Amino acid sequence: MLRGHDAVFVKPQTGELILTSQENSIVLHPLWLRERALNSDTLDPITKQRKYEHSLFQSDLKVLEAKISEKSKLDIYFSDSFEGHFNLDQIKNEIGWLKDVESPPVLESWTASINLKRINWECLKDPSNLKHMLHNFLKYGFCVMENTPTEKDSLLKLAGKFGYVRHTHWGKLFNVEIKRMPTDTAYTDDALSSHTDNPYREPVPGIQFLHCLENNVSGGLSTLVDGVAIIKQLELEMPEHSKILENVNVRFRYEGPSAILENWGSIIERNHNNIINRIRLSNRLDYVPALDKKTLDYFYAGRKRLNELSNHPNYQIQFPFKKGTLLMMDNYRLLHGRTKYNGAEGVRHLQGCYTDHDGVTSLYRMLSKGSKVTSVPTEL
Numbered sequence: 001m002l003r004g005h006d007a008v009f010v011k012p013q014t015g016e017l018i019l020t021s022q023e024n025s026i027v028l029h030p031l032w033l034r035e036r037a038l039n040s041d042t043l044d045p046i047t048k049q050r051k052y053e054h055s056l057f058q059s060d061l062k063v064l065e066a067k068i069s070e071k072s073k074l075d076i077y078f079s080d081s082f083e084g085h086f087n088l089d090q091i092k093n094e095i096g097w098l099k100d101v102e103s104p105p106v107l108e109s110w111t112a113s114i115n116l117k118r119i120n121w122e123c124l125k126d127p128s129n130l131k132h133m134l135h136n137f138l139k140y141g142f143c144v145m146e147n148t149p150t151e152k153d154s155l156l157k158l159a160g161k162f163g164y165v166r167h168t169h170w171g172k173l174f175n176v177e178i179k180r181m182p183t184d185t186a187y188t189d190d191a192l193s194s195h196t197d198n199p200y201r202e203p204v205p206g207i208q209f210l211h212c213l214e215n216n217v218s219g220g221l222s223t224l225v226d227g228v229a230i231i232k233q234l235e236l237e238m239p240e241h242s243k244i245l246e247n248v249n250v251r252f253r254y255e256g257p258s259a260i261l262e263n264w265g266s267i268i269e270r271n272h273n274n275i276i277n278r279i280r281l282s283n284r285l286d287y288v289p290a291l292d293k294k295t296l297d298y299f300y301a302g303r304k305r306l307n308e309l310s311n312h313p314n315y316q317i318q319f320p321f322k323k324g325t326l327l328m329m330d331n332y333r334l335l336h337g338r339t340k341y342n343g344a345e346g347v348r349h350l351q352g353c354y355t356d357h358d359g360v361t362s363l364y365r366m367l368s369k370g371s372k373v374t375s376v377p378t379e380l
């Protein structure tokens with residue numbers, strides 16, 4: 001059966017469906033299709049959840065007949081007497097023949113030459129501006145916003161626009177300022193080399209926010225580096241070392257007065273599409289297992305080079321925080337740090353918090369489908 005250049009045929013021996021277009025052809029399993037039927041008596045129209053147990057389907061299910069009608073409708077008759085209704089474009093989205101409008105953009109690596117744009121907080125009341133901002137966040141891994149409200153703890157509301165604030169043993173918010181008894185180097189005026197936050201936590205926080213309430217010191221510039229860019233460089237220079245950093249699981253540990261936290265993971269990680277999308281680099285907290293000499297030689301040399309790249313001016317951007325600046329960064333992909341400052345010079349007070357990634361991706365998907373939402377749903 002034909003629609004435009006699309007056609008469907010049944011393979012009688014196996015009961016599979018062959019779908020062809022001008023450029024492509026694919027053979028689809030009967031059960032794969034059956035689970036995608038849109039019939040209102042088998043799929044809840046509001047929640048889009050199935051109303052049945054797919055384990056009850058016959059394992060030898062077959063497609064008996066199929067036809068494409070107008071407006072991308074596909075009807076399939078199965079050997080268990082079920083007549084399923086399908087949306088052909090939806091199937092083509094899933095198998096990659098059509099671009100899925102709601103899919104987050106592909107990430108793009110960047111170096112120090114990136115043009116740092118700052119977004120006015122007020123603009124984000126407009127859904128189209130918000131979608132554009134989220135698009136860039138998903139593409140580059142960070143966003144710098146200005147002129148945000150600066151009442152104490154207002155970060156809870158600001159970050160709450162993009163996700164649900166993660167409560168940790170430091171509370172919902174942490175105050176980055178000089179402390180008399182620091183439990184982390186962040187609470188001093190020392191420089192912080194490029195790092196990812198909390199690799200010892202399970203799960204590792206997805207997105208970090210840093211919000212400036214006051215800053216009247218001259219140093220203390222915030223730094224950012226794209227982990228994907230430095231891993232690509234390492235792969236070019238030292239491919240075997242890079243593989244070791246991908247294959248060896250490292251123990252990350254934090255031990256403080258109120259918590260002992262441990263988690264394991266590789267320094268370099270790929271996603272399900274085999275694309276590098278995650279880095280764990282925290283040179284005060286990592287403990288590699290006692291492996292053989294050759295593996296550890298490669299591990300240490302690769303990690304050393306990755307550390308050098310993560311603090312190299314070709315890859316690192318530096319920018320000042322002023323009152324009302326809000327930095328939002330992907331803690332799985334980006335490394336952050338700060339330059340040294342002199343605490344005797346004045347006050348530098350930031351507040352920070354974490355959220356997961358799914359608030360941002362959900363907002364982006366909703367806006368891509370035409371919704372006018374401007375924040376994730378409020379916590380009850």
Ligand SMILES: [Fe+2]
Binds near residue numbers: 186196336
């Ligand atoms: Fe940090």
